[in-house]
Amino acid sequence: MIEQNVKNILAGIGTNPYGEKVTLVAAVKTQSPQDINRAIHAGITHIGDNHVQEFRDKYDLIEGHPVRHFIGHLQTNKIKYLIGKTDLYQSVDRFELADELSKRSARAGITSDILIEINVGCEESKSGFDYEEGFAAYSKIKELPALRIRGLMAMLPFTDDESILRPLARKMRVLYDGLRKTDGNICYLSMGMSGDYKLCIECGSNMVRLGTSIFGARNYN
Numbered sequence: 001m002i003e004q005n006v007k008n009i010l011a012g013i014g015t016n017p018y019g020e021k022v023t024l025v026a027a028v029k030t031q032s033p034q035d036i037n038r039a040i041h042a043g044i045t046h047i048g049d050n051h052v053q054e055f056r057d058k059y060d061l062i063e064g065h066p067v068r069h070f071i072g073h074l075q076t077n078k079i080k081y082l083i084g085k086t087d088l089y090q091s092v093d094r095f096e097l098a099d100e101l102s103k104r105s106a107r108a109g110i111t112s113d114i115l116i117e118i119n120v121g122c123e124e125s126k127s128g129f130d131y132e133e134g135f136a137a138y139s140k141i142k143e144l145p146a147l148r149i150r151g152l153m154a155m156l157p158f159t160d161d162e163s164i165l166r167p168l169a170r171k172m173r174v175l176y177d178g179l180r181k182t183d184g185n186i187c188y189l190s191m192g193m194s195g196d197y198k199l200c201i202e203c204g205s206n207m208v209r210l211g212t213s214i215f216g217a218r219n220y221n
């Protein structure tokens, strides 16, 4: 099941209409180390965690040295458990978090790669900077010494109404292109989950985060 899903998805995503290779990140929240390792053996090279405790519990059991992403809401007091073990912090949703990540990275003698999370649908239930604040947030975070901004991350509203999703996904690509023009480190637009990733790729995403379509429906018990 998992193996076939990974192969099918990898065969299907390819490149986006901008000719950019699309990176598949497996969203592994609630999944067992065994199932995560099955996905890795089938071809997954990037995995993304949401919860620091789960990340720590499973850390030594993950095989094959995948690239590690953190994709969940992150409390500043938990950063210490991730420093040096996370390759890309995707969900930098507030300046305070960026500032603390930079301080902790500097103390560890490293530079951390991050994405700036944008709440493109202006949803109460989601975190991230407002779209209109995106460039200002970028400029302010850019000043922090131990971070390298690699791009943007967004979660679209939970709907299958394409007339809502498409304009939002396109807006994200506009902001991404604006930043990319002035900053050569910018190369990721992380947008797309199981329900909307095909649409997101069509609109210019080059990184998708998939859980359900790899592992099946999550069991939260």
Ligand SMILES: *Cc1c(COP(=O)(O)O)cnc(C)c1O
Residues within 6 Å of the ligand: 027, 029, 050, 071, 072, 155, 192, 193, 194, 195, 209, 210, 211, 212, 213
């Ligand atoms: C869970 C999660 C995903 C994957 O969701 P699916 O709908 O299961 O593909 C992607 N991004 C984030 C931030 C998530 O928390």
